[in-house]
Every structure is written in C-alpha cells, then in structure tokens.
Amino acid sequence: MDVAMRYFYEAASQGSMRLASEKLGVAVSSISRQIVQLEGYLGVNLIEKGRRSVKLTEAGQLTYDFHRTHIAELDALRSRIQDLRGVRKGSIRLAVGEGFLTSAFFQTIDAFHKKNPGLHIDTHVGSTSEIVRMVEEDEVHVGLVLQIEPEPKVRVRLSVAQPLMILVHPSHPLTRKNQVSIADLSQHDLCLPPKGFRIRQILSHMEAAAGAYLEPAQTTSSIVMMRDLACEGRFATVLPQIAAFGEIAARRLIAIPFAETEAEPVSVHLITRLGRQLEGAPAKLLTVLEAKMRSWTH
Numbered sequence: 001m002d003v004a005m006r007y008f009y010e011a012a013s014q015g016s017m018r019l020a021s022e023k024l025g026v027a028v029s030s031i032s033r034q035i036v037q038l039e040g041y042l043g044v045n046l047i048e049k050g051r052r053s054v055k056l057t058e059a060g061q062l063t064y065d066f067h068r069t070h071i072a073e074l075d076a077l078r079s080r081i082q083d084l085r086g087v088r089k090g091s092i093r094l095a096v097g098e099g100f101l102t103s104a105f106f107q108t109i110d111a112f113h114k115k116n117p118g119l120h121i122d123t124h125v126g127s128t129s130e131i132v133r134m135v136e137e138d139e140v141h142v143g144l145v146l147q148i149e150p151e152p153k154v155r156v157r158l159s160v161a162q163p164l165m166i167l168v169h170p171s172h173p174l175t176r177k178n179q180v181s182i183a184d185l186s187q188h189d190l191c192l193p194p195k196g197f198r199i200r201q202i203l204s205h206m207e208a209a210a211g212a213y214l215e216p217a218q219t220t221s222s223i224v225m226m227r228d229l230a231c232e233g234r235f236a237t238v239l240p241q242i243a244a245f246g247e248i249a250a251r252r253l254i255a256i257p258f259a260e261t262e263a264e265p266v267s268v269h270l271i272t273r274l275g276r277q278l279e280g281a282p283a284k285l286l287t288v289l290e291a292k293m294r295s296w297t298h
Contacts, residue, residue: 004038099223103246141282161265162240165255169233179259182210190216
C-alpha cells in the first residue's frame with residue numbers, strides 16, 4: 001500500500017489528480033486506480049465522489065494527516081541515525097520571507113554550512129502565507145516570517161520584537177532629524193508596502209492619531225525594492241531594522257526612529273509545525289537561528 005498511499009497523498013496535496021500526475025510522472029488513471037485500491041484496503045471513501053477537484057472526506061483527512069506525520073517521523077529517524085553514525089550528511093529545508101535576505105542571514109547560513117559541509121540546505125523564499133502553509137504541510141523544517149496571526153498547526157519557537165524605522169539614504173533631508181513624525185514623513189516621497197500589509201496597518205493607526213496621512217509615490221510587496229529605492233536617495237521607506245541590517249551597518253541607509261510613541265513594533269517569528277520534533281541537522285540549524293534572532297534584541 002506504500003505506492004497507493006503516496007499517490008493519494010500527492011493528489012490530496014495538489015488538490016487535483018492532474019497536478020499529482022504531472023508531479024509524479026504517472027498517468028491520472030494510475031493514480032485513480034491506486035486510490036481506489038487504498039479505499040478498498042481501508043474500507044472507506046477517502047475522496048468525495050463527483051467532484052473535479054480532490055476533496056477529502058473526514059476519513060481521507062485522517063489518512064492524509066497520518067501519512068504526513070509518517071513522512072516527518074521517517075525524516076527525523078534518518079537524522080538520528082546519521083547522528084549515531086557520525087555522518088554529517090542530509091538536507092535542511094528552510095523557508096524565509098524576502099525581508100530576511102540580508103548579509104546577516106547569508107553569513108549565518110554560510111557559517112553553519114562551513115561547519116557542516118556535507119549538508120544540503122534548501123532555502124525557499126516566499127510570502128508569509130506560503131511559508132505558513134509549507135510549515136504546516138511539512139514541506140520545510142523551519143520558517144522565518146514577519147509576524148503572523150496565531151495558527152492552530154504552527155508553533156512559534158521564538159518571537160523577537162523589531163521597531164519600525166524610517167530608512168533613508170545618508171544624503172536625505174530627514175537625516176537632519178533625530179526623530180521623524182508622521183507629519184514630517186508625509187512631506188517626502190515614500191515607497192511603502194500595499195494596504196493590508198502589517199506595516200501599513202500599524203502606520204494607519206499612527207496616521208489617525210497624528211491627523212496626518214501618508215500618500216506613497218510607490219507601493220510594492222517587495223522589501224528588496226523598498227530597500228533599493230531608499231538606497232538610491234530619493235525615497236524614504238518604513239521597515240523593521242532586521243530587513244536592512246546590512247545596509248544600515250554599511251551606512252548605505254540611515255535608520256531614524258518615529259517621534260510618535262504609538263509606534264508599534266513588529267515581531268519576527270521562527271516557526272515549525274506544532275508537534276513536529278526536529279532532529280539532527282534541522283534541529284542544529286534551528287538552534288543557530290534562535291541564537292541569531294536573540295542577538296537582534298541587543
């Protein structure tokens with residue numbers, strides 16, 4: 001039943017027999033046949049009939065969760081055996097938000113890899129919602145994201161508060177101020193994330209309290225673009241310091257605090273799937289990332 005279980009799992013994960021067929025490289029009819037055999041073996045329907053997409057029954061969801069846990073346990077077993085044998089091999093799957101792609105992050109990963117050269121580290125860059133999904137589905141061992149709402153299947157291993165700062169080029173007029181108010185900021189060209197992003201939600205509360213409103217000249221969901229535009233000199237942007245540690249350290253950007261005391265910090269979350277026990281290399285990297293995040297508070 002191993003093949004049938006794998007085919008069922010991929011069909012459920014992809015939400016479509018056709019997409020599972022493309023991923024596995026087998027015919028749709030083969031996947032359907034294996035799922036029917038699995039249903040016969042278990043004596044229940046796993047997929048609701050008469051639908052184009054794959055919709056799991058309650059028994060199907062239980063079977064899916066069982067197999068996902070089984071995959072994670074096998075992964076942990078391999079890591080433990082490698083540790084016992086002293087073999088420094090294996091793979092670590094990590095998902096991070098774009099804002100963490102800084103020199104500080106690269107140096108952390110590079111230093112870890114130099115100490116463990118036999119390991120393969122796979123880093124996926126994605127949106128917060130995508131990273132949460134990948135953690136929940138065990139597609140990655142660890143996720144690093146900017147502030148999420150409580151999720152029933154996600155464990156926040158560490159949360160570090162980061163103040164929002166105004167980031168500008170050293171030649172920008174705002175560098176003449178030790179603090180910048182919302183009213184001051186509204187007088188300059190801004191590049192900000194779209195409405196609905198956590199940063200804009202915090203700014204909206206500050207704008208309402210100050211009675212001044214920000215009209216960005218450019219909006220983008222790319223933190224890299226926000227940083228780069230600010231580095232060019234014309235634009236100011238608003239980000240947590242972690243998103244621009246390298247640029248701030250190299251004096252390519254200046255970080256200026258808000259004058260408003262109402263400015264809320266945002267939090268950086270290191271997440272894993274609730275109930276998943278990491279072993280071996282993933283557990284070691286998790287420890288390294290936790291230590292690095294704690295250093296951000298100093």
